[in-house]
Amino acid sequence: MQCMSYLFASRQSANQNQLDTRTIGQSRSLSEMFPESAVDAGAVGFILSRIQRSAQPVLWVQDRLSGKEAGRFYLPGLNRRWPILRVDVTRAVDVLLAMEDGLRCKGLAAVIGEVWGEPPALGFTATKRLALRSEANGIPCWLIRRATNPDLSAARERWRVASMPSAPHPHDPVAPGDPQWRVDLFRSRHSRPGTWVARYDSAADRVDFSAPFRDGAVAESDGAIRRRAAG
């Protein structure tokens, strides 16, 4: 098992040698996030771990259905990373309006929006506006989309995140430990798409990325690389 994982790790590093894991998900542009299910908070946890701790506030915009179905963020659980400015609106159009307004303001650490379903207002043009505005001021912008399939969008990065069984707890064998997520960057403009297992290290407040373990055929190049490494 360990041998296999080593083997896959080496392949992954060969594939992704130009991608520094510290920059995964740190783009200062529009990223779309598709959580695996509405009740899965792993996607939100991943986003939170990707926004750097700062004294500047994060603008969090949510439409009514997202709040009803997936809950709202809970400040005691956020560990005082940044102050939050919350906007509750009813329609998806208002979410986009508020996000765009927020991206105009340089005093924000990030802008997070949550949209439920496939509203007609959220098309290619709307996402392009968000992406351009976000790049103009260099503010990370995350759009969380639930109950929908990824369709046409101008988002620079598109993610799919699902929770995985957590790491073992250091003191209690039956308790869940640090969270782990399967992170899938399936569309990316500036870097190479990839799939990782992200483990949030709560003690050090950082995310460790590793290659996913999966059963499958070994690619042709793997052996070659290993032989070259050996020889």
Added chain:
Amino acid sequence: MERSGDAPPDEVPMVLATEGQHGPVIHAANRAARIAGLRMRARVVDMRALCPDLRVEYADTEGDRAALDRLVLWARRWCPWTVADGPDGLVLDTTGSDHLWGGEAAMLVEMETRLSLLGLTAGLGVAPTWGAAWALARYGGVRQICSADQIASQLAPLSVPALRLGDETVLLLRRLGLKTIGALADMPRLPLTRRFVRADLPDNPVLRLDQAMGRLAEPVSSVEALPRFRAQSRLPEPILDPAPYLAALCHDLCAQLAQRGFGCRHLHLAVYRTDGEVSTVNVATSAPSRDADHLRRLFYDKLERINPGFGFDLITLEAGAVEAVDIVQTRLDGGADGDLQLARLIDRLTARFGARFVTRPVLRESHVPERAEGWTRAIGDTQAAASQVSRERPIRLLEHPEEVRVLYAVPEGPPVQFIWRRQTHRITRYAGPERIAPEWWVDKPGTRLRDYFKAEDHTGRRFWLYREGLHDDGRGGDPRWFVHGMFA
């Protein structure tokens, strides 16, 4: 103080009441009620026994205070130095202004006339010190005037409460046999000082007497009246849309504000319709501002709420809640910094969505999860007290806990499996329970305790579940289970 058209006739005894320690107490009474023998600060139920047909209304003390503050500024017509004195008085420093009204006596007549035109009855007095004027206005003769060498002789016949003393001190002095100010002034000073050496100024008759006699200084510190800023445009003929004129109005107003060094936090736009109606739109900002473009943008899609009727021919824009704003340049290139931009963002969002929907979360001191987080409006500038989070908490919380069907091995233990939103979650690992007791000082009697579990299901999703109550706690049937939040 407030005038209204539905005041009761003077022969009906009527009182205003405030909440006292044991039910409502009398705050003010009209003439008929005073003649009937009602006493101030007595309980309303007791006074009803004296006067069965008494009419009682609740006093609006806040409104009275606000009206008095306006009256302070209005009283600047007689002299430039005015200030409110207690809940029902005004002090005017008329030094050097009385000759403009033809002497002190003529000035008092003028004041009484003007105040009666406002519907106010006033007791007036002129004296060289604040304390003496207070005493003469309330306990002295009609429009009594006192010169510097007459203070002692004019105050001497007045009773002791005219020295602005508390009730207990007045009672004590009466027991000591000191009923008038003259009797108090004739006392040897040393034993009196020794008797009241620990008393504060409002309860110290020696210091109060010194103030009234002018031996202890009591300056009048005046409040400053804020200037009013207003821009208007008169139109040659009625129009239906104010938008084209808004930019010019904002520029005009902001130029006025900049000239005096002020910024505003509220803007009131009013259109005066040809049929005599007035329609208004108000916006607010989180920080005082005089940026014309920013203020104009706050009216975005609010102008539609104006009902133009058959058109309007006068538009006014008035600044409310003005504050002095210094010009601050924080960056060498003259650009604005993040804080200012943030304040403007909050203004824009609040103007568009309403103050209720743009909020900041704050931590509160409570163990009950839904009370541990509070929401304050982003547009106010309140700083919440910081509190600590000691235990691990989920990053998302459901608006209302959702009930789930649960299978468990032992009643007090963790669930093995639960069904939520028609999906079955098999629990593989759990942490807990963490028991959170109801807050008896807030919750209704019979509220059950909660045992919280952090549970991970077979796909790796982590939930925050709780069981409400215990099996034998005698507060209802079998305990129910709820999902309350999700961990990352």
